[in-house]
Amino acid sequence: MELTTLLNKFRTLFKSDSLRGRILQGGGVLTIGSFAENLLRFIRNIILARLLAPDAFGLMATIMAIAAAAEAFAEVGLTQSIIQNKKGADKEFLNVIWWFSTFRGTFLYIIVFFAAPFIADFLNKPEATLILRIALIVILLRGLISPKIYLLQKELKFTRWVLLTQSASILGIVAAITSAFYLRNVWALVLGYVAETFLIFLFSYIFYPHIPKLQINLSHAKDIMSFSRKVFGLPILMVLYSQVDNFVIGKVISLSTLGLYYLARSLSNMSTTIFSKISAVFLPAFSLIQDDKVKLKKSLLQLTEIIATLGLPFLTFLIVYARPILTLIYSPELNTIAIPFSICCIFSFLYLLSVLIMNVAFATGNPDQFRQASLVRTIVFLILLYPATKYFGLIGAALSALFSMCLAIIIQIRYLKILLNINVLEYSGFFVKGIKYSLIVLIPGIVVTTFVPLHKLSAVALGAFFCIMAWCFGLVNLIRYKKELI
Numbered sequence: 001m002e003l004t005t006l007l008n009k010f011r012t013l014f015k016s017d018s019l020r021g022r023i024l025q026g027g028g029v030l031t032i033g034s035f036a037e038n039l040l041r042f043i044r045n046i047i048l049a050r051l052l053a054p055d056a057f058g059l060m061a062t063i064m065a066i067a068a069a070a071e072a073f074a075e076v077g078l079t080q081s082i083i084q085n086k087k088g089a090d091k092e093f094l095n096v097i098w099w100f101s102t103f104r105g106t107f108l109y110i111i112v113f114f115a116a117p118f119i120a121d122f123l124n125k126p127e128a129t130l131i132l133r134i135a136l137i138v139i140l141l142r143g144l145i146s147p148k149i150y151l152l153q154k155e156l157k158f159t160r161w162v163l164l165t166q167s168a169s170i171l172g173i174v175a176a177i178t179s180a181f182y183l184r185n186v187w188a189l190v191l192g193y194v195a196e197t198f199l200i201f202l203f204s205y206i207f208y209p210h211i212p213k214l215q216i217n218l219s220h221a222k223d224i225m226s227f228s229r230k231v232f233g234l235p236i237l238m239v240l241y242s243q244v245d246n247f248v249i250g251k252v253i254s255l256s257t258l259g260l261y262y263l264a265r266s267l268s269n270m271s272t273t274i275f276s277k278i279s280a281v282f283l284p285a286f287s288l289i290q291d292d293k294v295k296l297k298k299s300l301l302q303l304t305e306i307i308a309t310l311g312l313p314f315l316t317f318l319i320v321y322a323r324p325i326l327t328l329i330y331s332p333e334l335n336t337i338a339i340p341f342s343i344c345c346i347f348s349f350l351y352l353l354s355v356l357i358m359n360v361a362f363a364t365g366n367p368d369q370f371r372q373a374s375l376v377r378t379i380v381f382l383i384l385l386y387p388a389t390k391y392f393g394l395i396g397a398a399l400s401a402l403f404s405m406c407l408a409i410i411i412q413i414r415y416l417k418i419l420l421n422i423n424v425l426e427y428s429g430f431f432v433k434g435i436k437y438s439l440i441v442l443i444p445g446i447v448v449t450t451f452v453p454l455h456k457l458s459a460v461a462l463g464a465f466f467c468i469m470a471w472c473f474g475l476v477n478l479i480r481y482k483k484e485l486i
Contacts, residue, residue, distance in 0.1 A: 052185065056185060057262045058259035060189040060190070061262040065246040067112075070111065082094070096217060112133075116132040141201045142197060145201050146204035149164060149207075164203050164207060176193075267329065296420060300416075308434035310471055312435060313437050316467075320446065324449075350405045354408060385397060434474070441466045
């Protein structure tokens with residue numbers, strides 16, 4: 001009876017136009033859309049792993065790292081400024097954003113266009129110059145996207161956002177898979193990559209057109225620059241942390257090894273990627289309650305509890321069954337990097353927590369307060385990465401990322417004490433329950449993988465069953481206390 005009452009309350013809340021209702025609706029749409037997109041990317045990787053050589057994935061990983069690095073060095077939080085600023089929907093405000101974004105994208109593409117030969121020489125692939133110049137046109141296209149589409153996030157209209165972005169993603173994935181059957185080389189990945197960005201650019205003007213004006217509102221420009229000064233440096237630190245290992249592994253070991261690492265890391269990052277897109281609902285939601293620190297604190301802690309309750313059992317499943325999972329999904333060749341894959345899974349879980357905390361920082365207009373955490377994380381990672389990769393291979397590279405992320409989380413929790421009066425015990429207490437539910441996966445998993453010689457498919461299926469059991473117990477606990485978000 002209690003469950004029926006709670007479900008009826010849930011349906012009423014879902015249909016309501018209240019803040020909680022809109023957030024629940026947006027979160028649901030983003031969850032479905034992100035899951036569908038990542039499922040397709042997952043299927044794409046399975047198919048392409050059987051059609052393309054590992055070094056094709058290694059080169060593509062490097063290209064995406066270059067694009068991310070170039071954009072990060074000129075990233076000043078334009079999208080976040082639209083969402084966070086109370087005047088973000090004004091036409092004059094969006095006009096300033098468009099000019100900033102267009103200049104930034106054009107300037108960056110000119111730089112990478114002329115730098116392409118030198119990058120190709122660094123990778124010991126002089127023939128990759130044309131590939132780089134074509135693939136990196138995504139930088140220009142992203143700069144030209146109509147800023148009006150970001151109002152969909154600000155106004156919590158996530159159904160439209162998902163339809164626009166996910167349609168482009170799906171068509172890009174289909175283009176990559178289709179072309180791979182004919183090209184059988186890295187050009188298939190490049191085609192899908194560029195097609196996806198071009199379609200988002202095209203759809204943005206078809207459905208949410210913006211006509212730029214030469215007149216710049218100086219007041220809005222001042223507000224944007226003020227916010228940008230607080231943001232500046234964070235994207236650079238983030239991209240150095242998230243992408244530099246692609247360059248080091250590709251150079252120190254090989255592009256083929258980088259390709260294997262890319263496939264394994266993509267799998268470990270699936271939950272992170274889905275959550276990162278779902279978290280788009282958190283920034284505007286937190287922004288709406290940015291002045292109510294008590295409510296903001298409660299919302300952050302409740303979301304943290306959900307991540308711990310559901311995330312830790314899944315993390316345990318991925319680690320315990322790493323070898324059969326990699327062998328089943330890709331090939332026996334990936335079985336050799338089960339340990340780096342497991343380390344990447346732990347990193348991904350911690351990254352989820354970090355993203356949630358950063359959303360609170362951006363929503364309250366205090367991203368600069370968390371720059372120290374990103375700075376420490378990046379410096380430690382850069383110091384450890386090269387020697388760790390050189391002497392310990394992929395395990396060393398993965399451990400470098402994990403160790404530095406642990407330091408960053410510690411610093412972020414310290415800042416939560418200042419920002420929202422959250423202490424370490426209060427924050428970490430939620431993980432005890434998550435660890436308890438993880439034992440449902442861990443104990444039988446160790447027994448099965450150690451003493452019972454099961455086929456890889458049977459082993460993964462059994463592990464998934466235990467993981468679902470752990471989720472059920474966790475969800476029952478959450479429902480029992482009728483947790484509500486925001």
